[in-house]
Amino acid sequence: MSAMLHTLSEPAPSPEAGTPGAHDAAELHDRWAQFVAKELCSFSIRARGERNFRVSAWTRSEGGFVVAHFTTVAGRAQLERTPTDIRRDSRDNYCLYLPLQGEHEIQQCNRDVVCRPASLTLLTTGEPYLQTKRGDNDTLYLLMPRAFVDQRLTHGEDICANVVGAEHGVGRLAMDTIASLCREAARMSSQEFLGACNLAGELVLLGLSGAGDLTSNSRSIRASNLARAKRVIRMRMADSDLALEDIARECGLSLRYLHDLFRDDGRTVREYLQGERLHAARRMLERAVAGAATVTDVCMACGFSSPSVFSTAFRRAFGVSPRDVARRARPPQP
Template sequence: MTSTATTSVSDWQQAFADLHGAMRITVPDRDAPWSSRLEVRRTSSYGVAFCGGGRQFVSRQSRHIRADPRGRFELLVPLTGSAGMEQDRTAAQIGPEAMVLCDLDRPLTFTHQDDFRSIALIVPEDAVAGRSRALTAGSRRIDARTGLGRVVRQLVTSIHQERQLLSGAAFDLTCDRLLDLVCLAAEGGGAAAPADRRALVETEIRRYVRQHAAEPGLDVTVVARALGWSPRYLQQVLRDAGTTPRDLIRRERLLLARSRLASPAWSRTSIGGIARSCGFGSHASFTTAFRAEFGVPPRDARS
């Protein structure tokens, strides 16, 4: 879905709540002409939204969250101006030099002036937790000026600019891969101290599984042998990250299958053939797993 808003404060509040959840929005003059823009592309999994103009104060508190839980995280990417944000008793002033990854189901307040423009990447909470349980503990500030943070900022901007040219499957796949970089940047860009060795091991496990997901015999023993660690250690690392080797392999195979279903190069291959090419033993088990993961059957991802 792509939309632009709005002609009134009431329209804006409704559009904003549809995207972020129930909240209270305060503006200086409700009767004044309202020229703010809200441009949205979203699917059942991911969303990208440009927001610009209009001085306002936004508050999403416990009563709003109880009435309208979202199960979503948001990466706020400021483009111009500055905004004040408070969550988990931590207040910050942010501008184009920084981004913030925050939980939409934790109380927060947000205020900005007329010159503030931003893009938000909205992602499922379980997709964040599946990559790094530590990131679900509270909001994270990410430096957008250099390194991986700058790359993330540029990619978020590019996805917004190209949003109308991406199919639903391509949009989800792009956002899913971008989330890998977001989580890595939020954890410090991979520059881990010795105490963070498990985070590096987890990254290596995920990278290997992604590269070899299509191999039918892939399991924790194969991964452990290739990386030089014991299967038990790999299981412990992934358990601490909130997943298991079996679940990780299945998810990477499903992501690969979704990519192939959306690819013109695989358009002549049957769904069953794609399932087998991604390491699934049967069409039926693949269809069940695909629907459970993405909420639609494989044929819908292809169309």
């Protein structure tokens, strides 16, 4: 990315212009999605059609860091970053959310949280996520390169989609620093901006993880390899023929080293793979519209070899059958 300041704005309509129509709002949603895809990462947008949608946005970038300020009016929408989006743009970074107004519901890494003002929430753009914007929003963002985070944290994904309060302590210091950085970004030289982003990133990671998770270079290599293996598993878990040798090969690791990484993390590779498949299946069952997907469909979509194997593993993990979960998710019949 360049070091230039990029902006997207839409002036409020004049009284003579009247209320914007659905076509105007849809066009502006498309422009907004294209702007975010260029500056942060691509995603699929499912807007709810407010006719008076308005947006103002700017970003500043340098050396893989991006600071951004997005303000939306009547911006209720769902933004989904899918595996297809990830493959298309290959963006694999970490992005901090700092809401000033409004709420974002975030679903990633089997976690579902609500990000509110005076809080910090980290996402990774290398993993699928679902973001629900509930209305008017005013939010600051700090995008950090994956290498920057992996060199400082042992398990970066483990702190994603977790809300950390920013009312006091290091969290408050990180929040104030990001706000100041956004205010002053346009006036900084490239060197000043990059240095300020590094300092802000250090504070953010300290506020999100605590000093105990900050790591040395030797440990960060293993953490980075483990994170890469987990990403490969999550991206390919729908393949029922996925073998551990395939995972090791794609990561450029030996099979023995792969086993060592997961053993040190407290579980086997197979346990992690099955856990991710089961959690993905449960989410699909809970969100499926009645009749849209059967238990067998979900079983096959999540990489299980047969419905019986799937049902047994599901009941063992959650204490309930897949059919019961699907039945509870369906709206009651009138």
